[in-house]
Amino acid sequence: MADGIREMQPAGRNGRAIRTGGRFWRKTGDAAVQLLFPRRCPVCDRIVKPSGEKICVECLGKLKPISAPWCMKCGKKLRREGEFCEECRDGRSHYYTAARALYEYGSAAPSIYRLKYGGRREYGDFFGEEMAACLGDFIRGTGAEGLVPIPLHPKRQRKRGYNQAEVLAKALGGKTGLPVYDKILVRIKNTAPLKNQNSKERQNNLKKAFLVRKNDVKLNTIILVDDIYTTGSTVDEAARVLLDNGVGKVYVVALAGSEEVSLWH
Numbered sequence: 001m002a003d004g005i006r007e008m009q010p011a012g013r014n015g016r017a018i019r020t021g022g023r024f025w026r027k028t029g030d031a032a033v034q035l036l037f038p039r040r041c042p043v044c045d046r047i048v049k050p051s052g053e054k055i056c057v058e059c060l061g062k063l064k065p066i067s068a069p070w071c072m073k074c075g076k077k078l079r080r081e082g083e084f085c086e087e088c089r090d091g092r093s094h095y096y097t098a099a100r101a102l103y104e105y106g107s108a109a110p111s112i113y114r115l116k117y118g119g120r121r122e123y124g125d126f127f128g129e130e131m132a133a134c135l136g137d138f139i140r141g142t143g144a145e146g147l148v149p150i151p152l153h154p155k156r157q158r159k160r161g162y163n164q165a166e167v168l169a170k171a172l173g174g175k176t177g178l179p180v181y182d183k184i185l186v187r188i189k190n191t192a193p194l195k196n197q198n199s200k201e202r203q204n205n206l207k208k209a210f211l212v213r214k215n216d217v218k219l220n221t222i223i224l225v226d227d228i229y230t231t232g233s234t235v236d237e238a239a240r241v242l243l244d245n246g247v248g249k250v251y252v253v254a255l256a257g258s259e260e261v262s263l264w265h
C-alpha cells in the first residue's frame with residue numbers, strides 16, 4: 001500500500017509541489033479576497049485606494065495619538081506637566097504595573113465602535129501595526145513574554161463573531177514577534193455593560209468575571225491587550241486574577257484611552 005503511493009507520487013517532488021502550490025494559492029487568494037471584499041478605511045469606512053493600503057492618506061491625521069504628558073502608571077493624558085494623574089499619585093491604584101493607550105478616545109471612538117459591533121474586523125490589521133509602531137518602546141521595555149487579550153464571554157463572542165481585543169493582539173503580536181496566549185484567561189461572567197456605573201459598582205460587577213486556566217507555559221511577565229481603557233477596572237480585575245495565579249507582572253496596552261466614561265464599554 002505504502003509502496004503503491006510512493007510509486008504514484010514521488011515524496012520529494014510531491015512535497016515541493018504542495019509548498020509551491022500553497023504560496024501560489026495564498027497570493028492568488030489574497031488578491032481575490034481584496035477584489036471580493038475590498039479593505040475599508042478604519043476612519044471613513046470607505047474602500048481604501050490604492051488597493052493594498054490599510055487607510056486613506058487623508059484619514060491618517062484624524063486619529064490622534066495620546067501626546068505627552070501622560071500618567072506614568074495608567075497612561076491617561078495629563079492636563080498639566082507631572083508624573084502621575086490624581087488617582088495614580090499614590091502609586092497603588094492598580095494591580096497592573098503600567099498601562100499605555102495609543103489614541104485619544106474621541107478621535108478613535110467611531111472606528112472602535114465599528115470594529116466591535118459593525119463586523120469591521122479588518123481594521124484590526126491597521127490598528128495592531130500602529131500599536132506596534134507607537135507603543136513599541138513601551139512594549140519592549142516591559143520584557144514581556146507574551147500578549148493576552150481581554151476575553152469576551154463566550155456567549156457574547158458567538159454573537160459578535162470574534163473578539164476585537166484578540167484581533168488587535170494577534171496583529172500586534174505579528175508585528176512585535178510576541179506570542180499571543182488567548183486561552184489562558186477566560187471570561188466566566190457575562191457582565192452587564194459598565195456604562196453608567198460608578199467605580200464601586202464596576203468593581204462589584206467584575207468580581208469573579210475572569211478565570212485563569214492553568215498557567216502551563218509559566219509566563220512571568222505578560223501584556224494584556226484591550227480596545228479601550230477607561231477607568232481600568234476591567235484590565236485591573238484581569239491583572240488581579242493573573243497575579244493570583246502565578247504571573248509575576250502584568251502590563252496593559254489599549255488601542256484608545258480616555259478620562260471620560262465610555263459609552264460602550
Ligand SMILES: [Zn+2]
Nearest residue numbers: 041044056059
Ligand atoms: Zn478614510
Ligand SMILES: [Zn+2]
Nearest residue numbers: 071074085088
Ligand atoms: Zn494614572
